[in-house]
Amino acid sequence: MLQNNSGLPDQVWCAIPVFNNRSTVRDVVSGCRAILKNVVVVDDGSADADVTSLLSGLDVVVLQHEKNHGKGQAILTAARYVESQGGVFMITIDADGQHYPRDIEQFVPLLQEHDATILIGSRNFHADNVPNSSKFGRRFANFWLRVETGVIIDDCQSGFRAYPVKYLNRMIFKGSHYDLEAEVLAKAVWAGLRLRTVPIDVRYPRPEDRMSSFRPFLDNMRLTLIHSMLVGRRLLPLPHKKLVADEQKRDTSLLRHPGVFLKKLLREQATPGGLAFSAAVGTFIAVLPLLFVHTVVILYVSVRLNLNKIVAVNVQHLAMPPFVPALCIEVGHYLKHGRWLTNLSFETVFEQFSDRLLEWFLGSLIIAPIGALVVGVVTYTSAMLIKKLGDLNAS
Numbered sequence: 001m002l003q004n005n006s007g008l009p010d011q012v013w014c015a016i017p018v019f020n021n022r023s024t025v026r027d028v029v030s031g032c033r034a035i036l037k038n039v040v041v042v043d044d045g046s047a048d049a050d051v052t053s054l055l056s057g058l059d060v061v062v063l064q065h066e067k068n069h070g071k072g073q074a075i076l077t078a079a080r081y082v083e084s085q086g087g088v089f090m091i092t093i094d095a096d097g098q099h100y101p102r103d104i105e106q107f108v109p110l111l112q113e114h115d116a117t118i119l120i121g122s123r124n125f126h127a128d129n130v131p132n133s134s135k136f137g138r139r140f141a142n143f144w145l146r147v148e149t150g151v152i153i154d155d156c157q158s159g160f161r162a163y164p165v166k167y168l169n170r171m172i173f174k175g176s177h178y179d180l181e182a183e184v185l186a187k188a189v190w191a192g193l194r195l196r197t198v199p200i201d202v203r204y205p206r207p208e209d210r211m212s213s214f215r216p217f218l219d220n221m222r223l224t225l226i227h228s229m230l231v232g233r234r235l236l237p238l239p240h241k242k243l244v245a246d247e248q249k250r251d252t253s254l255l256r257h258p259g260v261f262l263k264k265l266l267r268e269q270a271t272p273g274g275l276a277f278s279a280a281v282g283t284f285i286a287v288l289p290l291l292f293v294h295t296v297v298i299l300y301v302s303v304r305l306n307l308n309k310i311v312a313v314n315v316q317h318l319a320m321p322p323f324v325p326a327l328c329i330e331v332g333h334y335l336k337h338g339r340w341l342t343n344l345s346f347e348t349v350f351e352q353f354s355d356r357l358l359e360w361f362l363g364s365l366i367i368a369p370i371g372a373l374v375v376g377v378v379t380y381t382s383a384m385l386i387k388k389l390g391d392l393n394a395s
Contacts, residue, residue: 011088012108012162013038016095017074019213022049024097026058031101032093033058040081041095042074071159071213072173072180083165088115091162096213099160103200107162116167116193116244118185120153121160121200129204133216141182143273144227148234149189150306153197156185160200167193167243178219179226186230192244235304272383275311278302280376282312286319287328287368289360315375325360328367332359335366 014032018025018041025041033039039060043051045068052062063077075092082090089111093099099121107119125135134157141156159181168184171191175183185195285298294316302309318324326344333341336359 009036009108010038011086012036012111013040013078013082013085013087013090014101014104015039015075015078015082015090015092016041017044017071017078017092018042018046018051018095019044019068019071019074020046020048021095021097022046022054025051025095026054028093028095028097028099028101029055029060030058032104033060035101035104036091038082038085038087040078042078044068044071044074070175070177070180072176072178072183075180076168076173079163079165079168083169087165089162090165090168092159094159097205098203100201100203103160103198106198106200110196110198111162114194115164117164118188118193118195119162120155120185120195120197121158122155122197123158123160123200123202125202127202127204129206130202131204134204139273143277144182144230145185146274147277147305147307148186148227148230151189151195153185153195155197156182158200164193167191170243174229175222175226177222179222182223183226183230187240190240192242192246231305235301237304270308272380272387275308275383276376276380278308278311279315279379280372281305281307282315283318283375284368284372286316287324287364287371289325289328289357289364311379315379318375319371324367324371328361328363329356329359330363331366332361332363335359335362 014036016025016029016032016039021028029039029041039058041051041055041060041062043062043064045065052064055062061081063081065074065077078092079090091104091107093101093104103121107121110119111117123138125138138155138157142153145156146152161181163184167188171184171187173180173183173187189195281301282298285301286294288294290297295313298312298316299309301307302312329344330341333339341359
């Protein structure tokens with residue numbers, strides 16, 4: 001067990017959400033109890049065993065949900081209990097045996113450095129049997145967190161985390177399952193908290209022995225909805241409630257430091273994926289009939305979603321008149337009337353402007369996503385080729 005360091009370990013609790021983990025939960029809980037004296041287990045409606053009986057003799061607290069409410073709700077139940085007991089930090093670890101309790105020792109020394117920080121265990125994916133779905137999910141989560149907050153973290157999907165409970169309990173969440181773990185990181189950054197990663201090991205059983213409560217269709221749908229909600233909220237020009245005051249940021253304004261400002265613009269979202277997404281968003285907006293305000297709208301969205309502004313703004317030239325607006329009008333006319341507009345000209349556009357504007361809008365609903373997809377794929381492919389050539393030259 002960790003030695004008392006100015007009372008910190010006494011203020012650190014381990015929280016373990018449990019749902020049908022009969023075969024692994026006791027080993028996980030006993031491993032955590034060997035390191036920290038304060039351990040709370042939340043039985044989220046398990047049907048495979050009596051969790052309280054299963055953990056008898058381990059000197060841990062067991063809280064129970066009568067029915068399954070989701071991992072997110074189990075985490076919040078634990079956080080409220082930990083704060084009520086005077087706890088300051090809560091380290092969450094999965095009950096399925098994927099994580100090693102010994103890695104708790106990597107978290108505790110860092111907790112005293114800044115109390116408004118969420119520590120996230122960055123999994124070592126060089127381990128055996130790591131599923132491709134986990135690798136993709138990690139990249140997916142990392143990408144959307146960067147869009148929503150501008151923060152770069154190398155493993156947003158890890159459930160092995162340390163939360164400061166006084167801040168966690170003062171945030172409001174929509175998600176209650178795995179989606180809460182995505183939502184909490186974005187909202188924590190908006191509230192002024194820091195994110196920091198800690199290297200951890202991970203264990204994945206062979207595919208035939210693997211058991212998970214993650215339901216691919218339903219939980220991926222929940223994740224998609226929560227990220228859509230977070231992006232939508234990010235686009236609103238409304239301030240976020242701050243739980244922690246922002247620290248003074250380095251002045252990189254255009255007028256005082258033009259060189260630093262330009263370098264910052266060039267570097268932001270400079271990965272192939274980031275460039276592709278920036279190009280796709282810029283193309284999508286450029287196709288819409290936003291008369292005379294495309295650049296303003298693209299800049300606004302780029303700032304809010306932390307896109308590469310240079311790419312997003314300049315890619316709009318691909319949708320300049322007359323070709324793309326004319327294509328949208330033709331498609332919109334066909335959708336509205338079931339036939340193509342054969343006499344599309346400068347005169348017919350401006351003499352019947354209201355009709356053409358509606359058709360432009362209708363057509364853009366088809367052309368914009370197609371154009372965004374094509375430009376995004378081309379940008380990603382080009383960026384990957386340039387990156388590979390650069391890596392070859394460097395080697």
